[in-house]
Amino acid sequence: MKSISTIRREVFDFLAIEPGMNIAIVSDNDEDGLASAVQAKLFVDMSGAQSKIFFYDHSMKQARFFDDFNKIKFDRTLFLDLNESFISDVLEHVGENVGKFLVIDHHETLPLNFVQTEYFSIKPWDFSKVTPSHYPASKMVYDIFGGIDWVCAIGVIGDYAFKEWARFIKQVSKNHSISEEELHELAGIVGCISAAHSRKITDLFEFLCSAKSPRDLFDSWFSDLKKEFDEALLREKKRFYTEAIFVEDANVYFFETKPNFRSKLSNLISKELSSSTIVIFEDQGVNFGASFRRNDFKVNCGKLAFFAVQEAKKGRGGGHIPAAAATFPRTYLTRLKEKTLFYLRENHPTKIPRSKSNKGELITKQNIKIKKTKKRK
Structure with missing residues (x-):
């Protein structure tokens, strides 16, 4: 070093x-x-x-x-x-x-x-x-x-x-x-x-x-x-707790927010629901954007985001262990949810060391490995 x-x-x-x-x-x-x-x-x-x-x-x-x-x-x-x-x-x-x-x-x-x-x-x-x-x-x-x-x-x-x-x-x-x-x-x-x-x-x-x-x-x-933004963000947070879709066997919440709020909203929610994966979408017109969060470091959100957009034409995704983002065509939204669920169901949450640098690791189609396990009951 x-x-x-x-x-x-x-x-x-x-x-x-x-x-x-x-x-x-x-x-x-x-x-x-x-x-x-x-x-x-x-x-x-x-x-x-x-x-x-x-x-x-x-x-x-x-x-x-x-x-x-x-x-x-x-x-x-x-x-x-x-x-x-x-x-x-x-x-x-x-x-x-x-x-x-x-x-x-x-x-x-x-x-x-x-x-x-x-x-x-x-x-x-x-x-x-x-x-x-x-x-x-x-x-x-x-x-x-x-x-x-x-x-x-x-x-x-x-x-x-x-x-x-x-x-x-x-x-x-x-x-x-x-x-x-x-x-x-x-x-x-x-x-x-x-x-x-x-x-x-x-x-x-x-x-x-x-x-x-x-x-x-x-x-x-x-x-x-900033004052105007905080008021609107609070309204979106309240809406999350009434409208978000929770998939229990994958322990993930899906929610579509208004434009410009997905990153900040996902940060807020992941602090309160730290042991669940949070995926928040926003409509960007031609594309959709998504923020992935998991605050307990038991899911690698960077790998999840990359895996989720692999099949999307011009889809891009990646980030860190606790936080990641992706952009993809709006027509790919349903498929992205399916791939997110597949990844979470096949990879049981495991504590990922915070000191892990993953240096030199190339996240590609060839080396994304899905661990075969049974669905959680």
Whole structure:
């Protein structure tokens, strides 16, 4: 295992950024991805290069960014908090225009396709024994490039890694005379924008890049949007407990929520029903999106999500042990439920060690193995 200082040196040598270069930053659009992108932009700015940010929209409700991406010849591209499935999607459409590219990500390794240029990938297990799902990309980027500690804290909290990084969160709180509860509130504001107001994500990104204090976010118009979101989320939570379908022999809840709520709602419900698998859908138009959760670490949601979309045309799925996501054609919804039930019935819940990195594991059709067991009575 390498040290973080060795990783840092290798990354800097690989990128070899010079003033005047064009650097693309392609990041997830959740709290962790947004915080990662802010740190990366500040690093690129200090290097004297020009940066352009692109947020990957999983719901695909916005126009894809590929046309805009291809208008610029990039020397380097930084992929942040995106697993290889989503990076492959980008590479398929932009080709060698990415230039040399760096991947900083904490999800399980998947096959990377459509590669035409040199690349370098960093995962937590390359330099740390921390559980990958608890080493957010925002903390990785911060540890490699530096940046704004309270923005990094937002990414850590948003990715539910605050227990693992309690000392870091406490130090950030002390540095800025802000309580840990207030840091969680800031993460909630960012999470609201990424979930329910994704068209404003670039505005929030620019705000965080120039903010002088974490309290600036409390005084912004983004905070007002959070209050509206919380009220609507509470209504969806109540509706879950009256309308969700529970399949007892598979111990799974299925529920279709309104657009923009599936991720946050599944997080809330999985805390209260931690010993059950939660699958929450939302209609995205041409596609459906799904969030998979299991808080007791007894089902690998990343493998479940990947398995569930295997037969879907252009279906994508994956994530961590306790949390994962998938997108698939709306016509595939019934089949996805069937495959989810099959996986859960044939794989009895077993405690999965949190320290397991699964490093180097490729989740493909060939090595997904279904353990044959009888249905639970």
